[in-house]
Amino acid sequence: MDKNERRSMIKVRGGFSERIGKPTCAVTIQLDEFDDRTRIFISNLLFDFLQITFQNDAQFRKQPYGNTPVPLSSDFCKNLGQDVFSFRNHLQGGYVYNWVDFYTSNIENALDNAPYNEILDLLEYICNWLFAKTNSCSEHFQRSFNTLFQQEYVGYRFISKRIVPITDEIEMQEIEKACQTPFEGARAQLQKALGFLSDREHPDYKNCVKESISAVESVCETIVGSDNGATLGKAVKHLEEHGLKIHSSLREGISKLYGYACDQGGVRHGEGEVESTVTFEEAKLMMVTCSAIVNYLVSEYGKYGAENA
Template identity: 45%
Template sequence: MKNKSVVQRTSMIKIRDGYSHATGIIHFSVDYQLEEFDDRTRRLLNNILYEVLELVFSEKVMSYKYDNPFFDNGRNEFCKNLLSEVFLQRTNLKHGYSYTWEPVYEMINEVIEKAPYNEVLDILWYILDWIYANMYTSQFDIYSIFNSFFEKEFVGYRFVEKRIIAITDKNEISSIEDACNSKYDGINSHMQKAVGFLADRDKKDYKNSIKESISAVESVCQIITNNGKATLGQALKVIKSKGMDIHPALEKAFSSLYGYTSDQGGIRHCEGMFESNVSFEEAKFMLVSCSAFINFLIAENEKEASNI
């Protein structure tokens, strides 16, 4: 008896965590997408963005943050700004006319599906920033929507403090967000600047990101020691003398990090001939490490205060 031939069929769908994925019939990359996004990710991103924009500009959600006689309606103003500021087109539309939504979104679609990964992130950042600046969307958190999508699709970027940063671990993100939103304005200011320098779309400034990260650590130390001029090294000694439990290895590690930023060739030395070349990896490491240390010091200080 002859075996019936197996019909070879073309794959038509791809569902992450579905049967085919779970049984190993098809494979998904487990590496974070950093310098390229696959077709699946681009198409899903396009779908989600379209749904978000439709919801934002719907009558159920639409609400403007300010009164502006030139702000005709949200969708039309968005189209005008996008065409002018992103696609650099003329927007001298006659009074009483509106932009047609479909061709404008088709331009967004083209970028998301075909442009380099950095331009995909650029246009996504611009759109969410525009929505946050101009519309009330209290019914949902637009940034969380895309962070959840990034996590599911192994995209190595997240929105942190409304900026896109290449951070690939949810614990790192949580630590940074906690440090950016502490009860101390001085710490928050330094941390938010550190995030900003790391994520700046036009000119990333890793050196100043590290400066602000370590300055945030000094700020919390000065608060704890009640000494506005205390350096990190001095503050660590005072903190330990107050009975705060800091492991010697941890104390040594942060003292070494501070030395790295302060010696002759270090980050915070005089501008000019000794200015260091700083990589993204160094700046990210300092941002994450300083965030963790800040959160640790605040928690330990509050623990000590509660025992008094």
């Protein structure tokens, strides 16, 4: 056989082939397509994760009341069949799915052949199903797939049970931390912003920016009290009175976020009055920036402000 006719069969990341400039695995960020190796790795990880979960049904299942006679694995297959694959569930009472057969026929086939976005839809659905049906499994699920995504150069990560197009580890950590802030208003607004950014069908970058900046505004208002003013620019001026010693230039920079939101097309205006020109890159930048500011303000308030409040 001529050497040019030989097909690639060995795919080792970071191996000899990659070092001599003949990579057999993806070496650029995978955004709009996943290679065969990545698809197989996703399938292997998902199968192993589900197998461990279902084998420990009694340990992991959430049981708010009574006993549940139907295996967790059968509930999983029934829910995915209806909600994800749009199957008819005209089954007799007491029917129990064989989850391995279901996996091979449906999930594995989808992971091998579906577009990348539908694979991410499937993983996101399963993550949220695990959150609703089990104890703590969804957290491990997210960590496991984030590790795989990093290893395979996949340009997406799980953050708060959503898959978002973020490729920088530090950015991801800032958003994750901010989405868990104890400041309830800011937490809700950042989670909404994340939803607008991560919606692959109908992303709303304008409202992602709006909610991100509103989260900063909410933290400032919580610290200084709502009576001191309802806008970010006014609230920032009172932070030092409540123990937060922030450099004047940084304080001014935070204050100018409000001015940016008012000036940027459509962000602080009524729907349809001004056409928004916010791009994904701009929305992502603002969400990361605002998340970092929220984390900074909460941290500083915890160190200095709370005792002076």
